[in-house]
Amino acid sequence: MTTLAEETLAQKAARRRLRLEKLTGIGFATPATLLLVTVCLAPLAVLVLMSFTDYDLGNLDFKFVGLANFTKALHDPVFRRSLWNTLLYVAIVLPLGVGLALLVAILVHGRKRTRGFYEVAYFLPVTSTLIAMATVWTFLLHPKLGPINALLGVVGIAPRAFLSDPSLALPTLAMIGIWHLVGFNMVLFLAGLTAIPKDLYEAAEIDGCANPVDRFLTITWPMLGPTLMFVIVTSSITAFKVFDTVAVMTHGGPMGSSEVLLYSIYLEGFQYFHSAYAAALTVVFLAFILVFSVIQTFTLDRRVHYG
Amino acid sequence: MNTRLDPVRAAGTPAQGAATVRGRAGAAAVVAPRSPLAATLRRVASLVVVHAVLLTGAAFVLLPFLWMLVTSIKPPDEIFTATLRLWPHHFNAVDNYRHALTSAPLLRFALNGLIVCAGILCVQLLTAIPCAYALAKLRFPGRRALFVLTLLALAIPVQVPALPLYIAIAKVGFLNTYLSMMFPFFLSVFAIFLLRQFFKGFPDDIIHAARLDGMGELEIVWRIVTPSAVPAIAAFAVFSFVAHWNDLYWPLIVISDANLAPPPLGMMFFADAETGSNYGALTAAATILTAPLVIAFLVARRQFIAGITMTGVK
Numbered sequence: 001m002t003t004l005a006e007e008t009l010a011q012k013a014a015r016r017r018l019r020l021e022k023l024t025g026i027g028f029a030t031p032a033t034l035l036l037v038t039v040c041l042a043p044l045a046v047l048v049l050m051s052f053t054d055y056d057l058g059n060l061d062f063k064f065v066g067l068a069n070f071t072k073a074l075h076d077p078v079f080r081r082s083l084w085n086t087l088l089y090v091a092i093v094l095p096l097g098v099g100l101a102l103l104v105a106i107l108v109h110g111r112k113r114t115r116g117f118y119e120v121a122y123f124l125p126v127t128s129t130l131i132a133m134a135t136v137w138t139f140l141l142h143p144k145l146g147p148i149n150a151l152l153g154v155v156g157i158a159p160r161a162f163l164s165d166p167s168l169a170l171p172t173l174a175m176i177g178i179w180h181l182v183g184f185n186m187v188l189f190l191a192g193l194t195a196i197p198k199d200l201y202e203a204a205e206i207d208g209c210a211n212p213v214d215r216f217l218t219i220t221w222p223m224l225g226p227t228l229m230f231v232i233v234t235s236s237i238t239a240f241k242v243f244d245t246v247a248v249m250t251h252g253g254p255m256g257s258s259e260v261l262l263y264s265i266y267l268e269g270f271q272y273f274h275s276a277y278a279a280a281l282t283v284v285f286l287a288f289i290l291v292f293s294v295i296q297t298f299t300l301d302r303r304v305h306y307g
Numbered sequence: 308m309n310t311r312l313d314p315v316r317a318a319g320t321p322a323q324g325a326a327t328v329r330g331r332a333g334a335a336a337v338v339a340p341r342s343p344l345a346a347t348l349r350r351v352a353s354l355v356v357v358h359a360v361l362l363t364g365a366a367f368v369l370l371p372f373l374w375m376l377v378t379s380i381k382p383p384d385e386i387f388t389a390t391l392r393l394w395p396h397h398f399n400a401v402d403n404y405r406h407a408l409t410s411a412p413l414l415r416f417a418l419n420g421l422i423v424c425a426g427i428l429c430v431q432l433l434t435a436i437p438c439a440y441a442l443a444k445l446r447f448p449g450r451r452a453l454f455v456l457t458l459l460a461l462a463i464p465v466q467v468p469a470l471p472l473y474i475a476i477a478k479v480g481f482l483n484t485y486l487s488m489m490f491p492f493f494l495s496v497f498a499i500f501l502l503r504q505f506f507k508g509f510p511d512d513i514i515h516a517a518r519l520d521g522m523g524e525l526e527i528v529w530r531i532v533t534p535s536a537v538p539a540i541a542a543f544a545v546f547s548f549v550a551h552w553n554d555l556y557w558p559l560i561v562i563s564d565a566n567l568a569p570p571p572l573g574m575m576f577f578a579d580a581e582t583g584s585n586y587g588a589l590t591a592a593a594t595i596l597t598a599p600l601v602i603a604f605l606v607a608r609r610q611f612i613a614g615i616t617m618t619g620v621k
Contacts, residue, residue, distance in 0.1 A: 024524045025447025032438035033453060035494035040460045043468030057474060104364055107357050120608060121365040124372060126615055127604040129553050131571035132593035135578050136375045139586045147374060150391040179368060187612050241464060244555050248575055262466060269470045270560050279470055286467050293462035
C-alpha cells in the first residue's frame, strides 16, 4: 500500500516538474521568438510577397503583378551591370584575399618574437571604421595630391585617376576590399595552422620529407582543407555584400562602372522608393547569399567533425 | 582522427624513397658545405626573405593609417604640394583637429555610436541568454522548430529584411530615432546559437543541485549558468560592438539627422560637407572616429581577435 502511494506521489511530482520545465522553456524562449518573428521572419515574408506587387512607398493600394518585377530586372541594364560588377568584384577579392592571407598566415605562423607585431599590423584594418578609412583611401588615390600617384611617378608611370577611370574604379575598390579582408582571413588560417598536430611534421621529417615545399604539400595543405573551404565561403559572402566603399568613394560611378548589387537595391528601395522592384532585387540578392550559406553550413559541419 | 592520419602516413611512405634518392644526390653535390656554417647561412637567408615579404605586406596594410596620421598634422599648402614627403615642415595639428571638431559634432557621433552599440548589446544578451538556456537545457514543445528557425535566420543578413522594416518604421513615424537604429539588431540569432553550444556543456548535476536547493530557473540562469559563459559573452560583446560601431547600411537608411548619426554615417556627412578637399581636417576627423576601436584593439588584442573572428562562424 505504502509503496503504491509513494509511487503515485513521485509520479505526480515528476509530472509537475515536467510541466514546470515546459512552461519555463516557453517563457524563456518567448521574447527571443517574438523578436525573431518581428525583425526577421515576418519582414522576410512581406518582402517575398511585395516582390510580386507593384507597390511603391507612398502608394495607397497595390495589385499583384506576378513575375513582372523579375522580368523587368532581367532586362534592366543597371541591374544586369550591378550583378555583373558584383560577381567581378568577388572574382578579384576572393582569390587574392584568400591567397595572400594564406601566405601571410604560413609565414607568420613560424615567427615567435615578431608574431604579435605582424598579427596587429595585418589585423588593424579589420577593427578600423571602413568609412573613415575610405576617406583616407580617396586621398591616397587622388590623381594630383595622392602619394600613390607620386610613388608611381617616381617609377616613371603616368598618374592615374583610379576612382574616376571607368576601367580602374572597380579593381581599385577590390584592392581596398582585399586590404580590409586579409587580416581577418589570416587569423582564421592561423587558428587552422595551430590545430595541426606538431608530430605530423616530425613524422614527415623522419620519413625524409625535409623540404618546406614538400611538407606544405603533404601535410599543411590537406590538413588545412576544411579551414580553407570555410574561409573561401565567408570571403565570398563578405565580398558579395560590398557596399560601404561604393557608397562613399564612387557612388556607383564613373558611368556605372562600380555599381554593385547592394548599392542598386539601396538606391531603388531607399532613394527612389520603388519598393516592390527593390524587393524583387533583394530576393535575388538573398538567393545568392543562401547558396553561399548552404555551402557554409556544409563546411561548418565538416569543420566540427574533423577540426 | 585515424582516418585523418592515414592518408598522410600513406603518402609519406612512397615519398620516402624519392626523398632518400634526392637526399643522396644533394649530399653528393654539396659534400663539403654541409657544415653548420652553411646551415646557419641558409637559415638566415630564409629568415631575411620571410621578413622582407611580411614587412612589405605590412607596409601596404599600414600605409593608410600612417598617411592619415601624418596628413592630419600637415598644413594645407604641404598637403597640396609635397606629395611624397612624410614628415611635415610645419605642424598644423591644432588647426586641423579644431576645424574637424568644430565643423562637425565628431564627439557626438562617437557618443551616438556608444549609445547604439550599448543598447543593442544589452537587449541582445537579455533575450539571447534565457532563450539559449531553454534551447540547451529545457524540454518544451517547439524547441526543435525554434532551433531550426534560428539556424535559418543565421543565414539572412540585415539587408534582406531592411526594406519591410524601413516601411514599417516609416509608417509608425519612428525614423530618426535611436530606437529605429537599434531595433533590427535586438535579436542576435548568432548569440543564441553560440551560447546554446556553450550552455550545452554545462553540467546538469549542478543545475539539479541548484533546483533541490530551491533556486528558481531565472536565478539559475543569471547566477549560475551565465557566469560560466563569461568568455563566450565577452567575445560576443566585442563582435557585436565592432559590427554595429562600423555599420553604415542601416543607419544610412533610417537616420538623416546629423545629431543622431553613428561614426560611419557622421563621417559620410562630414566628407560630403567638406566638398573642397580639406584633407587635413578630413584625416583629422577620420583619426578621431577610428581611434576608439583601434586603441581598444591594441589594449585587448586577444579578446578582439577572438571576438571578431567569430563572424567566421556566423
